[in-house]
Each structure stands twice: as C-alpha cells, then as structure tokens.
C-alpha cells in the first residue's frame with residue numbers, strides 16, 4: 434500500500450464555509466492549515482482494501498467515545514482504523530489493524546527509550562535520526578504512518594542503537 438504525503442489542504446484557503454462529511458460537526462479551515470504533511474482520507478482500507486466508514490470512535494472503545502474529536506476512519510472488513518487531526522476530516526496516518534497497533538506500540542516504547550538515552554528527550558532530533566536510519570523522508574517518519582513491518586523495523590533500529598541484543 435503506497436500512501437502519498439501531500440502538502441497543506443487547498444480547502445484551507447476556501448472563501449466559503451466547508452462541508453463536513455457526516456458525522457463530523459464541522460471542518461475548520463484553520464485546522465486544515467495546521468496539517469503540513471497531509472494524506473487523503475482513505476477510500477479503501479490501507480490494510481486489506483475493504484470498505485471504510487467515517488464514524489465515532491465509540492465503535493472501537495466499547496460504546497464510549499474518546500477525546501475532543503472522537504472520530505475515526507474504520508474498515509468494516511478488518512476493523513483497522515485511524516484517528517483524525519482535530520477539527521478536520523484528515524487522517525492522522527495510515528489505518529492500523531490490531532497487529533499494526535501492537536507493533537507500533539512496542540516500537541514506540543523502544544523509540545522513547547532511545548529519545549531519552551541518546552537525544553536528551555529531543556523528539557525532533559530523535560525523529561530526524563530515525564528517518565535517516567530507516568532511509569525514509571522525515572515527513573513520513575511518524576509512528577502513525579508506519580505499517581506493521583515498518584514499525585517492527587523502527588523498533589529494531591532503535592534497539593540496535595541502544596546496544597540491546599533483543600532484536
């Protein structure tokens with residue numbers, strides 16, 4: 434699955450009020466302008482190609498909605514999902530199924546250990562290092578953008594850098 438990272442959404446410069454897809458209450462032009470590395474709302478699931486629905490995240494969290502902007506794109510086939518940038522219809526990254534969520538979580542823990550140990554908690558320096566270590570652009574070097582295999586690889590390079598043998 435190839436996901437293209439685009440620049441700021443041209444709707445941020447619209448002169449008229451934006452249409453919000455249901456069930457979103459609104460889409461804010463100012464909020465769109467804040468998203469510098471944008472990917473399009475998914476038309477098909479990033480994991481399995483199945484149909485995607487824009488919905489409240491209460492469908493994921495046992496009937497309780499969560500957060501100030503409680504919406505997700507969710508696959509009706511494999512249940513992969515992704516949250517949205519606040520006040521927009523733009524996904525935070527690529528959709529993740531259960532295995533991808535678990536792989537990202539594990540890798541992020543390694544990344545945070547490395548950020549503390551080698552970069553004095555400087556996250557942007559740590560992300561710049563990680564992008565280089567993975568050979569990818571900084572704009573897509575974010576855990577929300579990682580598919581399962583990329584997340585595993587990210588954890589691996591962090592552990593290697595930390596000098597751990599647990600790879």
Ligand SMILES: [Zn+2]
Nearest residue numbers: 478481508511
């Ligand atoms: Zn799916």
